[in-house]
Amino acid sequence: MTQNNVFKCNCPLARVTEVIGEPWTLMVLREAFLGTRHFNDFERELGIARNVLSVRLKKLVDLDLLERLRSESDKRVVEYRLTAASRDLLPVLVGLAQWSGKWLCDGRSATRFIERETGREIPPIAVRGIDGRELRARDVAMAPGPDADPDLIARFERAAGAASEVQGG
Amino acid sequence: MTQNNVFKCNCPLARVTEVIGEPWTLMVLREAFLGTRHFNDFERELGIARNVLSVRLKKLVDLDLLERLRSESDKRVVEYRLTAASRDLLPVLVGLAQWSGKWLCDGRSATRFIERETGREIPPIAVRGIDGRELRARDVAMAPGPDADPDLIARFERAAGAASEVQGG
DNA sequence: AGACATAGGTTGCAAAATGCAACTTAAAAT
């Protein structure tokens, strides 16, 4: 995977692709959300190759998406824990699972997200405006941020015309 | 990538990993959201290898995430368009971009999402309960759905204890 | 009509990533 043309820029979707756009990473994070903390448990639950798991965990730790600590009581044991950053990914995970359940699993998904206290199903996540109103795809646009380079700004200008049509689809 | 142990089940996160958990796929979808429709434009904008692009587009078409149609006016031209399914992915894309901007790009992201009409920044997406109240990670639990197999149910039972601690963590 | 250009691929080959099994090292249990 070279990908360096696009991915060195600070386009957030490009950056996030370096992480979850690799096999297994998202599943490793899911396992962490389910409470898995140990190397051997990740391996067993996922069936991932140990060397690949090793690489993934290292990267996630590097990116501060997992914290790696040795147990005090048993110094063989290493614990991988979610961080503030990875916990903050939950809305995206929920959104992905909901979307996948609807469009990839034919509505028959084996897992669902519920409110812990009440057990009620969690409604689909949505994009909302500042006023809380739910926005549709056609109401949303991508725009260059303050740190966009000239190339990216040009990129968005080229896209501007087509986008409304596409997203309105 | 074998991954078949986990991924044959209809766990939605596992399924979605087959799609966006591969290099380039998410970026291809982003390009489509930006209005890119043609093979050569995907290649040029992303710098992706043509053979890989070819494979990715085929898979996305297979999954009904892109529609492939030949232009009537110029029969050389093929158009790849977003479908209802891929348009429905927008909240996730926005969430990923927001999360990445915050945690991977150090708050200095080159792109942002805005309301098309007003130009106002879109607030972070959130998980909400049925009543619209914003939920934190610790308020949310994964549970087996109606189509979960016994293995998965056992999996969740094993996870149940650890989860509250982790997610609250 | 003939020559050239363009769009959307495919093919072949080198480099990188993955899958699998066996091996290693440090600490704990017996």
Place this chain on the structure above:
DNA sequence: ATTTTAAGTTGCATTTTGCAACCTATGTCT
């Protein structure tokens, strides 16, 4: 003292990616 356990690493076969060149059908130019 020996065995077991946790967390890796190593070596090797297979698969995927990156890159450049080639191919085919259609459209454009003269």
